[in-house]
Amino acid sequence: MNIVLKLVTTAIATVAMTGMGVFVLGEFYDLSATRQHPAWVYRLIALGRDTVIAWDARGVDMPEGFAPRATPETAALYQNNCARCHGAPGLPPKDFALAMLPVPPNPVDMAKHRPPQEIYRFVSKGLKMSGMPAWQSRMTEDQIWDVTAL
Numbered sequence: 001m002n003i004v005l006k007l008v009t010t011a012i013a014t015v016a017m018t019g020m021g022v023f024v025l026g027e028f029y030d031l032s033a034t035r036q037h038p039a040w041v042y043r044l045i046a047l048g049r050d051t052v053i054a055w056d057a058r059g060v061d062m063p064e065g066f067a068p069r070a071t072p073e074t075a076a077l078y079q080n081n082c083a084r085c086h087g088a089p090g091l092p093p094k095d096f097a098l099a100m101l102p103v104p105p106n107p108v109d110m111a112k113h114r115p116p117q118e119i120y121r122f123v124s125k126g127l128k129m130s131g132m133p134a135w136q137s138r139m140t141e142d143q144i145w146d147v148t149a150l
């Protein structure tokens with residue numbers, strides 16, 4: 001029975017890898033960075049990303065008294081570290097950020113659709129293959145919560 005399971009698993013993996021190879025090498029999918037992904041790719045990316053982030057954010061404890069707020073210091077922190085890619089209210093992101101795939105999200109949109117724990121998790125640990133760096137080694141935990149609150 002164990003050998004049958006191994007053979008079936010190997011056959012499925014072989015078919016899947018062959019299919020992926022034909023799909024990519026047969027130019028059914030454009031890998032260049034000059035064209036956006038098809039909508040279905042963004043939906044799959046979002047599904048995987050959102051599932052993992054929600055799972056990771058469960059372990060994030062918000063500081064006592066956390067509330068959205070803006071201070072000159074926090075605004076400067078955001079301007080110096082985040083605005084180049086994400087833009088800011090009234091300020092678009094830099095041109096290079098608009099060429100990133102996926103394009104970095106707008107901070108106001110993030111605040112409307114994500115709980116603070118998820119935003120903290122994004123800022124703190126970053127996100128592979130998205131251009132979002134982990135800021136936990138460049139900012140203190142208090143600074144990351146300040147950016148999250150902003």
